Amino acid sequence: MTTVAPRPTTTAPVEAVPEQLDARKLEHRAGWAFSLPFLILYALFLIGPTIYGLLMSFFNTTTVKGGLGDFVGVENYREALTSPEFWSSMWHTILFTIVSTPFLVLLALAFAIMAERVRRGKWFYRLVFFAPYVVPSASVVLIFTWLYAPQIGLINKAFTLLGFDAPNWSGTQAWAMASVILLTIWWTVGFNFVLYLAGLQDIPADLYEAAAVDGASGWQQIKSITFPLLKRTTALVIVLQLLASLRVFDQIYLLLQGGPNYSTRPVIEYIYDVGFTDFRAGYAAAATMVYFVLLLIVSVGWLLLNRHRADPAETAEAMAVDEPAIAPKSPAINPAREI
Amino acid sequence: MATTLTTNSIRRPNPRPGTRRMDPRSNSRTFGILCTVTLTLFAIIWLVPLVWAFITSVRPNGEITTSPTSWWSSHFTLAAYRNVIGSTDIGWWYLNSFVISTLTVVLTVVVCSMLGFALSRTRFRGRGGVAALVLAGLMIPGQVLILPQFEEFRATGLLNTYWAIILPAVAAPVGVFVFQAFLSNIPDPLIEAARIDGAGWWKVYAKICMPLCRPAISAVAIFTFVSTWNNLLWPLLVLSNTKQMTIPVGLATVAGGYGIQYAEVMASAVLGLLPLLAVFLLFQRQIVQGIASTGIK
Numbered sequence: 001m002t003t004v005a006p007r008p009t010t011t012a013p014v015e016a017v018p019e020q021l022d023a024r025k026l027e028h029r030a031g032w033a034f035s036l037p038f039l040i041l042y043a044l045f046l047i048g049p050t051i052y053g054l055l056m057s058f059f060n061t062t063t064v065k066g067g068l069g070d071f072v073g074v075e076n077y078r079e080a081l082t083s084p085e086f087w088s089s090m091w092h093t094i095l096f097t098i099v100s101t102p103f104l105v106l107l108a109l110a111f112a113i114m115a116e117r118v119r120r121g122k123w124f125y126r127l128v129f130f131a132p133y134v135v136p137s138a139s140v141v142l143i144f145t146w147l148y149a150p151q152i153g154l155i156n157k158a159f160t161l162l163g164f165d166a167p168n169w170s171g172t173q174a175w176a177m178a179s180v181i182l183l184t185i186w187w188t189v190g191f192n193f194v195l196y197l198a199g200l201q202d203i204p205a206d207l208y209e210a211a212a213v214d215g216a217s218g219w220q221q222i223k224s225i226t227f228p229l230l231k232r233t234t235a236l237v238i239v240l241q242l243l244a245s246l247r248v249f250d251q252i253y254l255l256l257q258g259g260p261n262y263s264t265r266p267v268i269e270y271i272y273d274v275g276f277t278d279f280r281a282g283y284a285a286a287a288t289m290v291y292f293v294l295l296l297i298v299s300v301g302w303l304l305l306n307r308h309r310a311d312p313a314e315t316a317e318a319m320a321v322d323e324p325a326i327a328p329k330s331p332a333i334n335p336a337r338e339i
Numbered sequence: 340m341a342t343t344l345t346t347n348s349i350r351r352p353n354p355r356p357g358t359r360r361m362d363p364r365s366n367s368r369t370f371g372i373l374c375t376v377t378l379t380l381f382a383i384i385w386l387v388p389l390v391w392a393f394i395t396s397v398r399p400n401g402e403i404t405t406s407p408t409s410w411w412s413s414h415f416t417l418a419a420y421r422n423v424i425g426s427t428d429i430g431w432w433y434l435n436s437f438v439i440s441t442l443t444v445v446l447t448v449v450v451c452s453m454l455g456f457a458l459s460r461t462r463f464r465g466r467g468g469v470a471a472l473v474l475a476g477l478m479i480p481g482q483v484l485i486l487p488q489f490e491e492f493r494a495t496g497l498l499n500t501y502w503a504i505i506l507p508a509v510a511a512p513v514g515v516f517v518f519q520a521f522l523s524n525i526p527d528p529l530i531e532a533a534r535i536d537g538a539g540w541w542k543v544y545a546k547i548c549m550p551l552c553r554p555a556i557s558a559v560a561i562f563t564f565v566s567t568w569n570n571l572l573w574p575l576l577v578l579s580n581t582k583q584m585t586i587p588v589g590l591a592t593v594a595g596g597y598g599i600q601y602a603e604v605m606a607s608a609v610l611g612l613l614p615l616l617a618v619f620l621l622f623q624r625q626i627v628q629g630i631a632s633t634g635i636k
Contacts, residue, residue: 045507123623130619137611142611143392
């Protein structure tokens with residue numbers, strides 16, 4: 001993220017006449033006035049709940065009535081950390097993340113590289129791959145339930161045509177997970193595809209031209225120009241994807257309700273179940289905190305990566321040609337970029 | 340990137356007569372065709388679910404039962420749409436989703452751009468602390484707050500109101516950073532000149548900075564709209580009255596209701612995706628640029 005660098009003042013601060021002192025006081029007041037609306041909402045709906053959630057995790061709070069309930073110390077944490085159901089739901093979330101992320105990253109990369117080579121009608125591919133991303137999860141799941149339907153579904157028909165026995169999609173953990181991952185790839189690969197298209201856009205065209213003149217084949221160009229220069233984009237795509245996948249809930253909840261027999265239930269659905277079906281808010285809060293640690297590890301990794309990204313030595317941005325008048329410094333935030 | 344093209348003619352050496360080197364571009368061209376063909380195949384696969392859902396939704400149910408995977412019908416009909424609209428509160432769901440998403444967008448843009456402005460254009464004591472606090476918020480996803488937030492809204496009696504969905508979404512750290520990055524690139528002299536001319540800070544924000552950051556506004560607005568519209572978990576928790584539900588929550592509750600009336604199931608799926616698909620088709624360029632420039636997810 002961008003850091004706020006102090007801007008040099010145009011007037012010499014040494015001879016601060018009363019008028020300027022006044023101006024500075026005004027600026028100080030304006031700064032807080034502009035920050036206040038956000039900070040109030042932030043305190044009420046983010047910081048406050050975070051602290052209250054942490055507090056709840058040490059009490060036997062219930063969802064049925066208000067108040068914290070009785071103090072139970074680390075009992076909730078002890079229970080969560082030793083609960084097989086909690087750990088299996090954590091594992092389902094992690095399994096989903098581990099299996100889906102490579103597909104969502106590599107497929108997006110492949111699509112973007114191929115789209116870059118297409119001479120005309122690039123907009124068509126962008127449209128087709130990204131459109132599913134704006135479809136609400138409920139619609140996606142309705143459509144895929146129909147696609148996966150035993151005997152009459154289109155996917156099962158395709159299996160039969162190819163000479164395979166159609167699997168029972170919701171019958172075993174492996175097939176159920178596969179069905180969710182397939183759905184997720186269709187639904188969200190477009191997002192990473194667009195990030196990669198932007199990354200490709202930053203690679204100067206004359207690098208390819210020069211390589212082509214030297215007789216490099218299409219594949220050689222991709223291997224020695226595209227891949228190395230896309231490293232930073234790939235890091236961004238992977239981290240965003242990890243964070244998104246670790247939050248999986250909608251599609252598993254709607255398509256499988258966490259089944260068969262809780263074998264795909266993600267950790268968010270577990271928290272939802274213990275918090276709102278068993279009404280054990282305190283315990284659910286403790287489980288949330290353990291899950292939060294996992295997310296935090298990935299997020300901190302992301303921040304460290306960002307600091308690394310600010311290192312100008314290895315940036316492809318150094319080669320970027322024309323910076324418009326209003327162009328941000330941060331490579332991650334560049335509104336002027338055209339795709 | 341237009342300037343890069345002009346250098347090409349200089350760099351490309353003249354083809355030397357007599358050498359039997361193959362034209363490098365022909366190699367590239369075959370590769371290009373291969374890419375186009377492969378990508379088109381994938382694009383067709385990607386289109387299948389949406390196209391098939393649409394076709395199924397306009398076929399009569401009797402015909403779907405006899406030949407479920409057929410792509411054509413001799414009697415296309417909108418009966419399923421009439422059934423869904425007649426038997427559910429989908430009109431209300433559209434209205435709720437629209438009001439909630441619009442209010443969230445307006446408040447988010449105003450509140451986040453104001454803080455972005457404060458952080459990038461004014462110097463005040465405690466600015467570093469505020470920036471750090473907002474950065475820390477990036478790491479707390481909404482999902483980990485569902486329990487305490489639920490307790491909070493129950494205590495304040497705001498469950499089953501629009502505000503229960505709107506208020507927690509407004510203070511979005513990502514939005515602040517998008518505005519901050521954009522605003523910090525407005526040239527200093529522009530703002531200093533305005534200040535010298537006697538413009539107050541509010542005027543500098545509203546009259547000079549906001550008009551200049553339209554791309555940031557549209558990026559934040561579109562993303563807030565799409566994510567609010569598609570949000571499922573939180574509205575599912577705080578809205579229990581059928582008439583107050585949003586589109587995703589409403590669809591999730593009727594999902595099982597139609598059983599084997601596949602045309603109705605697909606019609607409700609299509610009705611659910613239509614508004615945002617329309618928004619996407621209208622603002623395709625801005626949406627795609629917005630993602631590319633900010634990485635908002």
